[in-house]
Amino acid sequence: MAPPGGQPMNIVDRRPNPKGKSLSNRQRFLGRARAEVKSAVQEALRKRKVADVGQGEKVAIPTRGIAEPIFHHSRRTGRTEHVVPGNKEYVKGDEIPRPTGGEGRGGSQGSPDGSGEDAFEFTLSKEEFLDMFFEDLELPDLVKKSLKETFAVDLQRAGYQVTGSPANLSIRRTMRNSMARRISLRRPKAWELDALREAIDNARARGAEEEAERLQRELDRLEHRSKIIPYIDPLDVRYNRYERVPRPNTEAVMFCLMDVSGSMTEAMKDLAKRFFMLLHVFLIRRYRHVDIVFIRHTSTAEEVDEETFFYSRETGGTVVSTALEKMLEIARARYPTDRWNIYAAQASDGDNYGADSGRCVALLGGEVLPLCQYFAYVEVGDGMGGSLTGLSRDSDLWRAYSEVAPVHPHFVMRRVNDPSQIFSVFHELFSKGGIRA
Amino acid sequence: MPDSGLRLEAATPIFTGPNWDFPSLRKVYDAIERIALDELGLDVYPVQIEVITSEQMLDAYASVGLPLMYRHWSFGKRFAFHETLYRRGLQGLAYEIVINSNPCICYIMEENSMTMQTLVIAHAAFGHNHFFKNNYLFRQWTDANGILDYLSFARDYVTKCEERYGVEAVERVLDAAHALKDHGVNRYAHRSKPNLAEEQRRAEEWRAHSEATFNDLWRTVPGAGKDKEDPDNAEARLQEIKRDLGLPEENLLYLIEKRAPRLEDWQRELVRIVRLIAQYFYPQKQLQLMNEGCATFVHYQIMRRLHDKGQITEGSMLEFLHSHSSVVFQPDFDDPRFSGFNPYALGFAMMSDIHRICEDPTDEDREWFPDIAGGGDGYGVLRHAWANYRDESFVLQYLSPALIRRFRLFQVSDDSTKPALRVEAIHDDFGYRKIRSALSRQYDLSRREPDIQVVDVDLRGDRCLVLAHYVHDGVLLEEKSSRAVLRHSAVLWGYSVKLLEIDAATDKTLKTYEVAPPG
Numbered sequence: 001m002a003p004p005g006g007q008p009m010n011i012v013d014r015r016p017n018p019k020g021k022s023l024s025n026r027q028r029f030l031g032r033a034r035a036e037v038k039s040a041v042q043e044a045l046r047k048r049k050v051a052d053v054g055q056g057e058k059v060a061i062p063t064r065g066i067a068e069p070i071f072h073h074s075r076r077t078g079r080t081e082h083v084v085p086g087n088k089e090y091v092k093g094d095e096i097p098r099p100t101g102g103e104g105r106g107g108s109q110g111s112p113d114g115s116g117e118d119a120f121e122f123t124l125s126k127e128e129f130l131d132m133f134f135e136d137l138e139l140p141d142l143v144k145k146s147l148k149e150t151f152a153v154d155l156q157r158a159g160y161q162v163t164g165s166p167a168n169l170s171i172r173r174t175m176r177n178s179m180a181r182r183i184s185l186r187r188p189k190a191w192e193l194d195a196l197r198e199a200i201d202n203a204r205a206r207g208a209e210e211e212a213e214r215l216q217r218e219l220d221r222l223e224h225r226s227k228i229i230p231y232i233d234p235l236d237v238r239y240n241r242y243e244r245v246p247r248p249n250t251e252a253v254m255f256c257l258m259d260v261s262g263s264m265t266e267a268m269k270d271l272a273k274r275f276f277m278l279l280h281v282f283l284i285r286r287y288r289h290v291d292i293v294f295i296r297h298t299s300t301a302e303e304v305d306e307e308t309f310f311y312s313r314e315t316g317g318t319v320v321s322t323a324l325e326k327m328l329e330i331a332r333a334r335y336p337t338d339r340w341n342i343y344a345a346q347a348s349d350g351d352n353y354g355a356d357s358g359r360c361v362a363l364l365g366g367e368v369l370p371l372c373q374y375f376a377y378v379e380v381g382d383g384m385g386g387s388l389t390g391l392s393r394d395s396d397l398w399r400a401y402s403e404v405a406p407v408h409p410h411f412v413m414r415r416v417n418d419p420s421q422i423f424s425v426f427h428e429l430f431s432k433g434g435i436r437a
Numbered sequence: 438m439p440d441s442g443l444r445l446e447a448a449t450p451i452f453t454g455p456n457w458d459f460p461s462l463r464k465v466y467d468a469i470e471r472i473a474l475d476e477l478g479l480d481v482y483p484v485q486i487e488v489i490t491s492e493q494m495l496d497a498y499a500s501v502g503l504p505l506m507y508r509h510w511s512f513g514k515r516f517a518f519h520e521t522l523y524r525r526g527l528q529g530l531a532y533e534i535v536i537n538s539n540p541c542i543c544y545i546m547e548e549n550s551m552t553m554q555t556l557v558i559a560h561a562a563f564g565h566n567h568f569f570k571n572n573y574l575f576r577q578w579t580d581a582n583g584i585l586d587y588l589s590f591a592r593d594y595v596t597k598c599e600e601r602y603g604v605e606a607v608e609r610v611l612d613a614a615h616a617l618k619d620h621g622v623n624r625y626a627h628r629s630k631p632n633l634a635e636e637q638r639r640a641e642e643w644r645a646h647s648e649a650t651f652n653d654l655w656r657t658v659p660g661a662g663k664d665k666e667d668p669d670n671a672e673a674r675l676q677e678i679k680r681d682l683g684l685p686e687e688n689l690l691y692l693i694e695k696r697a698p699r700l701e702d703w704q705r706e707l708v709r710i711v712r713l714i715a716q717y718f719y720p721q722k723q724l725q726l727m728n729e730g731c732a733t734f735v736h737y738q739i740m741r742r743l744h745d746k747g748q749i750t751e752g753s754m755l756e757f758l759h760s761h762s763s764v765v766f767q768p769d770f771d772d773p774r775f776s777g778f779n780p781y782a783l784g785f786a787m788m789s790d791i792h793r794i795c796e797d798p799t800d801e802d803r804e805w806f807p808d809i810a811g812g813g814d815g816y817g818v819l820r821h822a823w824a825n826y827r828d829e830s831f832v833l834q835y836l837s838p839a840l841i842r843r844f845r846l847f848q849v850s851d852d853s854t855k856p857a858l859r860v861e862a863i864h865d866d867f868g869y870r871k872i873r874s875a876l877s878r879q880y881d882l883s884r885r886e887p888d889i890q891v892v893d894v895d896l897r898g899d900r901c902l903v904l905a906h907y908v909h910d911g912v913l914l915e916e917k918s919s920r921a922v923l924r925h926s927a928v929l930w931g932y933s934v935k936l937l938e939i940d941a942a943t944d945k946t947l948k949t950y951e952v953a954p955p956g
Contacts (some may be wrong), residue, residue: 009466009562010485010540011459014493015547021496021514028604029513068511069616069921071887071906071914079852079909083876085778086769087847087863095857096849 028129035064037124145157157241164239177236187229188222251342252287252341252373254279257325258309259348261318268380272347274422275378279345282426287341297323299353303330309362320397321359321369322351324368331371344368345376350395357400364411365404374410376429377401381417450750457551462486465555465915469563477735477816479567481538482581486562494534494546494585495520497779501718502534504542505588507595507710509611521656535561537569537721539581542759552753556760564732571824572727574720583636585715590637591710598703613925614711620889621690621712636713640706685890689904689926690715692891696698698900699931708929713872723882726828730784734792734819737761737785767844783844787831791819801838833877838869848875855910887914888941901951907941913948914938923952930954 030037091297160173191377196219203212256276258269283290294309295301298316301323323346331342352360369375379398394402414425451468452461466486473479489497499516500506532553538543543561545554569575580587598607614621686692690712694705721728740761744754767782768774791809794802795818798810809818822831841864848862848871862868862875878884893903906914906924919936926934931954938948 008483009463009470011462012485012487013459014487014489014544017489017493019490019492021493022513024498024508025510025513026516027513028508028510028608030519031511031513064512066514067918067921068612069918069925070619071889071919071922073887073912074915077853078908079850080910080912081848081850081861081875081878083846083848083872083879084770084775085767085844085846086771086775087845088769088771090847090860090863092865092868093862094860096860097857314461324840422683426439 029066030124031161036066039066045065062273094220102384133152147198153244157240157246158243160238161241162238164241168239168242170238170240173238174232174236177238178232178242179350181233181236182229182231185229187231188226193222193226251289251291251339252283252343253291253293253331255285255295255331255342255344256309257297257323257327257344257346257348259298259318259320259323259351260309260312260314261298262315263318264349264380268347268349269310271380271416271418271422272378275347275376275416276345278422278426279343280349283343291335291340293327295323295326295330298325301326318351318353319356320348321356321363324360324363328363328367328371337371342372343374344372345378347378347380348397349381350379350397352400354396360397361400361404364401367409369404369408369411372410375408375412377411377413378417378425379413381415442856449636449747450753451748452551452753453750453829455550455552457554460560461551462554466558467560468743468748469555469739470560472739473559473563473567473735476742477563477738478820479735480570481541481566482538482570484562484566485540485542486558487542487544488547490547491523494544495523495588497534497544502536503588503642504536504544504585505592507592507611508599509595509615510608511615520612533557533561535565535569536584537565537575537579537581538584541566541569542585543734547666550756552749552756553760555644555749556736556740557756560732560736564735567727567735568728568731571820572720572724572827573825574724574827578720579717582888587636587713590640591714594640594706594710595640598707602703607707609928610707611711613928614713616922616925617689617693617929618711618715619886621688621715623688623691623716624719624883625668637707640709643702644706655891682894684894685905687888687890688712689889689891690944693926693929696894697930700929703927720827723827723829723880726778726780726784726787726880727826727831728784729780730786730788731819731823733761733765733781734788737789749805769845785885786840787882788819788837790837791815791822791835794837805837828880829877829882832880833874836873836876838864840889841869841872846872846876848872878921883929889936892937902930902932902934904934904936906936906938908938908947909941911940920950920952923950924955927952927954 160170196215200212200215200219203209203215208353209253254276258264258272258276260269280290280292292306294304295305296304296309296314297318298314299319299322300316303326304312321401331337335342364375377397379395398413398415401411405411405413412429416422416425451464466484473481497504498519499512501512501515506512525535532546532549534544540898541562543557543566545557545561549557569581575581595607595611596627682692682696690708693700694708694712697708700708740749740754740757743749744751749757765779765782765785767779792815794806794810795812795815798806803810812818822835825836845864847860847864849858849866850861851858862871866870888907888909889909890905891902892905895901895903914936923934923936931955933951935952936950937946939946
């Protein structure tokens with residue numbers, strides 16, 4: 001069949017072909033494995049450091065939901081025979097203890113996709129990870145503000161116009177027009193006039209009156225011309241034009257308020273940190289720009305950087321209202337509500353100076369909450385029967401805040417005692433179905 | 438052995454550096470082609486070489502090595518799996534993928550060095566290609582001319598169905614059909630080889646016809662007299678129907694496609710697509726050892742000859758030998774890397790051994806292989822074997838005592854009722870024949886895969902589909918996955934599905950499964 005002397009052979013360079021042919025298959029696969037992947041993601045969250053919550057994740061998921069079953073023989077029944085290579089010492093009739101651990105003996109024609117009961121491991125991209133992570137979560141009350149109020153007006157350069165205020169004069173554009181006009185109308189240039197005057201003087205000095213006369217006439221003509229052709233004509237003048245464009249409010253600020261008094265243990269602070277980090281990652285996905293303000297308080301409040309916020313130790317009493325005051329002060333000074341979406345999360349063990357709680361409630365309900373899109377109060381326990389004590393005895397702050405919660409739907413409060421609860425609490429707070437205080 | 442006279446007229450090497458380019462690919466191809474056709478006597482399809490990136494190679498992996506495939510989540514799973522292994526460095530990518538099509542398409546990766554490209558062309562474009570074109574199973578079962586068109590039809594058809602009926606509905610059918618795809622092949626050639634190009638036209642026509650002739654009136658006309666058949670007549674009709682069904686039937690997907698009472702036409706077509714693609718792969722499963730052995734033997738011969746002629750440098754030859762020896766590495770059974778026989782290793786060893794027996798036999802070989810020993814025409818004998826055997830019969834015919842000794846093969850029996858395995862035979866005079874036939878059985882697909890047939894359809898009663906698994910040597914089915922497969926079958930069948938495990942020797946029913954269709 002083959003024609004002697006060679007057959008046609010083509011070489012095709014497929015490298016420029018579109019990449020990601022398997023992408024849609026991959027998405028389908030992830031969709032399929034959603035339940036497994038989600039629980040793996042939450043598991044991963046529990047284990048990983050909070051600081052890299054936003055990274056991609058390697059997840060191992062059980063093959064259960066994504067198994068492709070086929071009929072196959074059970075290894076544990078009946079009589080089978082195997083031929084295997086590499087005999088070293090056996091002779092006919094020897095007995096070999098059955099290998100344990102289900103390790104495939106000879107003839108294990110491993111299925112090509114490596115299926116089995118093992119966990120199936122693969123890497124999620126950062127995007128996929130966060131999608132899974134925040135699935136079903138939505139920023140509360142975002143609709144109201146983003147549709148109606150989050151539009152601030154911005155001026156944006158939009159070409160030139162012929163009228164305007166002197167402050168908006170575009171010198172560059174004006175001069176360019178002027179120059180073009182001068183060149184096209186042949187306005188005499190300054191140096192030409194100067195040269196002519198010099199020539200007249202020279203001629204006069206030489207006594208060549210006739211020539212001087214002729215040059216003088218020429219000079220007069222040119223001077224006249226440069227008078228009737230102005231250097232800058234009103235026609236040349238251009239002004240910068242600005243357009244007013246509504247700017248979606250894509251900036252958010254997140255206030256992290258934490259009690260750092262002696263009663264807060266490291267474990268409690270770690271819990272709080274996890275919560276703050278989640279909130280941060282979540283906000284970053286929704287807004288182009290997110291500012292974070294860390295406010296810590298004992299009996300006084302101060303704004304600090306992240307490092308200090310989480311890791312430095314303080315002693316002192318606990319006056320929660322100072323933190324709220326500080327937050328109000330900063331918000332009014334730096335984050336006007338027409339431009340900023342304000343979120344706040346407060347973490348505390350619930351202790352407060354007895355007489356302060358009333359003031360906190362007044363501050364919160366009267367001034368802080370009207371400013372915020374959302375305010376979450378997380379009460380952290382010590383992780384050792386905390387929920388029990390929580391049930392039996394509400395903390396001062398908890399009791400106080402409970403008064404505020406029913407009237408302000410965008411204020412929520414939750415208790416967290418253990419890192420494993422963080423996600424579910426977070427999920428509860430931001431679940432799409434709306435929130436309940 | 439190598440004719441050193443050739444060395445004198447040795448030209449300059451075709452390439453020297455590690456980097457490849459298109460002109461040298463072509464030159465190397467031409468040189469290999471000379472050797473393959475003139476010296477080894479191979480007969481191949483025209484070749485199309487396609488250069489791809491590693492990512493595209495992963496794509497190709499994911500879609501079971503085919504260049505285009507319909508969309509399904511399981512391919513995404515495969516992709517994720519291979520990608521993870523590859524990214525972690527646990528698994529290198531294959532240097533090539535070759536498609537049994539006409540023209541024969543070879544994918545080669547851009548990362549390969551020029552030496553590797555040479556090896557790949559010799560291996561895939563000539564070794565596999567010759568095997569695809571000449572082996573009787575491929576000739577009988579697969580339509581190399583039509584496969585690419587059919588795949589593109591299948592992909593478009595699946596996409597269209599997804600648009601019409603939704604991804605989920607399509608997925609449900611495909612999942613179920615995939616679960617049965619090993620039982621969707623005809624093992625005996627009592628039906629003609631599917632003409633895949635014809636398939637596409639047929640499906641299009643059928644759909645167009647049913648759309649054109651659709652008349653909703655018929656559906657609403659009251660079925661006069663349908664219920665009033667007398668019982669005797671009904672019984673006779675029942676027998677007739679059963680005969681028509683052709684039971685017992687081992688091709689489960691075929692029976693479902695043709696007879697499942699509740700499938701829509703598009704669902705039947707999807708089942709058919711899965712069935713035909715499974716059929717396309719059916720020979721490959723029975724020819725893995727020979728196919729890889731043939732390709733590896735061919736590339737080894739070609740590379741050696743290129744080197745003898747001075748067409749590749751010493752450096753290239755060393756690079757090739759390094760790669761070749763890792764390809765044909767066979768770990769021992771007690772090695773942690775052991776996972777069954779490496780088809781490259783055993784295949785290559787058997788091909789080389791046959792060649793040796795033909796050209797340079799020992800007395801033992803003369804006794805065992807009187808037909809071919811010392812016949813001299815090694816390539817001729819190999820070409821004959823490549824054309825007319827499959828793994829099982831090939832091992833039974835050609836595995837020599839010399840090779841059994843070299844691999845130190847031994848046979849163990851595993852009786853689940855006994856606490857220990859027993860060594861039945863080793864590489865000695867008593868063992869050779871036992872090992873040879875046992876290894877041959879190990880390659881017998883009909884033993885490796887469960888023997889499952891449709892035995893009954895309860896047409897009078899609840900339309901239950903009854904499958905039977907014929908149990909040999911007491912080896913039952915794995916329970917969990919069997920239940921899952923039955924659930925999938927019930928989705929397709931639309932009524933409950935029963936599976937009986939029947940001892941093939943005694944006809945006793947050992948175990949029964951029954952699964953009702955979902956909701």
